[in-house]
Amino acid sequence: MVKPTKVTNAIRALRFAHGELTQAQLAEAVGVTRQTIIAIEQGKYSPSLELAFQIANVFGVPLDEVFQYPAESAASASGGAR
Amino acid sequence: MAYEEKGAWVGLIVGIITFIVYLSVLLTRAAGGPLEQTPYVDAMLWSIGAGIVAVIIVTILVSIATHRDGTQTDIRDKQISARAEFTSRGLLILGALAALVLAMLEADYFWIAHAIFLGFILAGILEGVTKVALYRGGVPAW
Secondary structure (H helix, E strand, C coil): CCECCCCEECHHHHHHHCCCCCHHHHHHHHCCCHHHHHHHHCCCCCCCHHHHHHHHHHHCCCHHHHEECCHHHHHHHHHHHC | CCHHHHHHHHHHHHHHHHHHHHHHHHHHHHCCCCHHHCCCHHHHHHHHHHHHHHHHHHHHHHHHHCHHHCCCCCHHHHHHHHHHHHHHHHHHHHHHHHHHHHHHCCCCHHHHHHHHHHHHHHHHHHHHHHHHHHHHHCCCEC
16 A cells, blocks of 8 residues: 655755755765656655665755654654554 | 656557557457457567567657756666556456466467457556656655
8 A cells, every 4th residue: 555755855945055956966966866856855755765864965964854754653653563 | 757757658658559559450350250260460469569669769769859858767766667567567467367267268369369468568558657657646655
């Protein structure tokens, strides 16, 4: 069963805060297509953990400053794992 | 548009056209008569061959026309491709199973060939539809 992603991100804001980095430049820096960066920004695609770290590294910030996950969902997910 | 998305559109459109053309040829030849007595082998082989060649040529032409977009692929393309294959695999298996059952029932070769062909074509179309839907609508979590 497929579920919509709950991961949100601040890539767009971070790009502008880092000298108006373009989507193409960010894509090139992390080795993906510009369309993938667009999809991530729009919440249409959840990147792999490795790609998420690569994006955070480009901005020089911790991962959770780039990607966020709703605390409510995270709590219920950890509760369900017990 | 991503290079692989263009490929998905090309495959989908060519697949649908090929199927429609093949069906038209078959039904024209049958002319209302019994389908299993209609010559189909040459038309089926031609439609498969022409479909493959058409996908290659159209993909090259689209790549040339939109060369500024590049031909790079990445992990998202691989994930979309894998999920589309996973989605369409059921139809391919269904076609093979139908052919198996028809062979066991000693059905006419016509129906056995068409069960496999239909599974092949419909799986290809479903794969294309899934890819386009994932590129357009986004890749949901499992």
